[in-house]
Amino acid sequence: xxxxxAAVSPIHVNAVLFYSFAAIAVSGALGVVLSRNPVHxxxxxVMTMITMAVFFLTLDAPMVAIVQVVxxxxxxxxxxxxxxxxxGIDRHESLATDARKYQRPAGAALGLLTFIGLVGVAVxxxxxxxxxxxxxxxxxxxxxxxxxxxEHDNIRPLARxxxxxxxxxxxxxxxxxxxxxxxxxxxxxxxxxxxxxxSTSGAGAQS
Amino acid sequence: xNLATSVTSVGPQHYFILGAMxxxxxxxxxxxxxxxxxxxxCVELMLNAVNLTFVTFAKALDDSAGxxxxxxxxxxxxxxxAVGLAIIVAIFRRRQGVTADDIDLMKG
Numbered sequence: 001x002x003x004x005x006a007a008v009s010p011i012h013v014n015a016v017l018f019y020s021f022a023a024i025a026v027s028g029a030l031g032v033v034l035s036r037n038p039v040h041x042x043x044x045x046v047m048t049m050i051t052m053a054v055f056f057l058t059l060d061a062p063m064v065a066i067v068q069v070v071x072x073x074x075x076x077x078x079x080x081x082x083x084x085x086x087x088g089i090d091r092h093e094s095l096a097t098d099a100r101k102y103q104r105p106a107g108a109a110l111g112l113l114t115f116i117g118l119v120g121v122a123v124x125x126x127x128x129x130x131x132x133x134x135x136x137x138x139x140x141x142x143x144x145x146x147x148x149x150x151e152h153d154n155i156r157p158l159a160r161x162x163x164x165x166x167x168x169x170x171x172x173x174x175x176x177x178x179x180x181x182x183x184x185x186x187x188x189x190x191x192x193x194x195x196x197x198x199s200t201s202g203a204g205a206q207s
Numbered sequence: 208x209n210l211a212t213s214v215t216s217v218g219p220q221h222y223f224i225l226g227a228m229x230x231x232x233x234x235x236x237x238x239x240x241x242x243x244x245x246x247x248x249c250v251e252l253m254l255n256a257v258n259l260t261f262v263t264f265a266k267a268l269d270d271s272a273g274x275x276x277x278x279x280x281x282x283x284x285x286x287x288x289a290v291g292l293a294i295i296v297a298i299f300r301r302r303q304g305v306t307a308d309d310i311d312l313m314k315g
Contacts, residue, residue: 011277017219021224029229032248033236041245045252048229052255055222060267063279068258071281076251076288083292084244087299104239111235115227122223128267138271162278173282180286187293190300 017058025051042080054085060138063155136161222263229256241307243295247288254284 031044042097049072056065140157143150162170233252258277265273268287302309 007276012215015215015217026228029232029252038244041248045248056262061262061274066263066273079288107238111231114234115231118227119224122220122227128219136271137269157271158274162275166275175287180289184289184293186223188296
């Protein structure tokens with residue numbers, strides 16, 4: 001814990017940064033849940049995700065922060081917005097009327113119970129100290145061969161972990177992505193006559 | 208560590224509590240909302256909260272395996288969104304709506 005705090009010298013600046021961005025993240029999350037319009041929910045989701053990228057920066061994970069902005073806040077939310085606009089389902093959902101009588105209070109109670117349980121785990125007695133003997137430190141200093149300047153590097157240690165220790169899992173996720181893409185195409189395809197598609201693809205192969 | 212220090216000096220447990228808060232909000236939204244697309248967004252919120260916890264552990268333990276785990280979460284989330292939104296598009300073509308309560312064909 002003390003090493004974690006000592007990494008940033010102006011402690012109060014860090015606290016102000018954390019609490020203000022935490023407020024933004026939580027209000028964005030509440031906005032996702034409480035907005036009636038799905039488009040507003042998607043925009044609140046962008047807000048929370050970019051705030052999360054700021055937290056990743058404060059946690060010495062710049063690579064993860066960049067990936068968060070590029071993949072989550074851009075690609076995935078654009079996909080959401082694209083489907084919302086494509087289907088035209090941005091009509092307002094009535095939060096007041098509900099067919100099931102006990103669903104809302106039961107859902108809220110379960111959410112509160114989840115929060116209490118998770119906080120109970122979070123404030124538990126964790127043995128948090130830097131375990132440098134694992135050989136997977138999140139940051140490495142290296143001297144730039146061109147400029148000769150010593151710089152902190154996050155990408156190299158992360159890539160070494162990802163491509164050596166988790167290489168097999170990385171290959172499996174590649175298979176998963178291929179399956180997901182094929183599945184998405186099969187699901188979203190219209191069940192129309194495939195003859196016109198075949199003729200156009202044949203013309204494309206010839207040219 | 209007394210109360211004033213634990214408020215002003217931000218440690219891993221602050222991030223854990225924030226992650227718990229975001230996860231609980233996402234779970235509550237998943238249970239309360241009936242629009243399938245908003246339910247998906249709540250799932251993304253929960254995955255993001257888990258990512259925050261992973262990166263916090265990576266920092267606290269000085270172990271980049273936590274950051275590597277974020278990449279796997281990200282890939283699974285992307286695959287889930289692609290297939291899930293395709294399912295939503297397919298349902299919308301048939302039923303002109305994506306309210307979760309209407310999709311009860313397999314209800315016993």
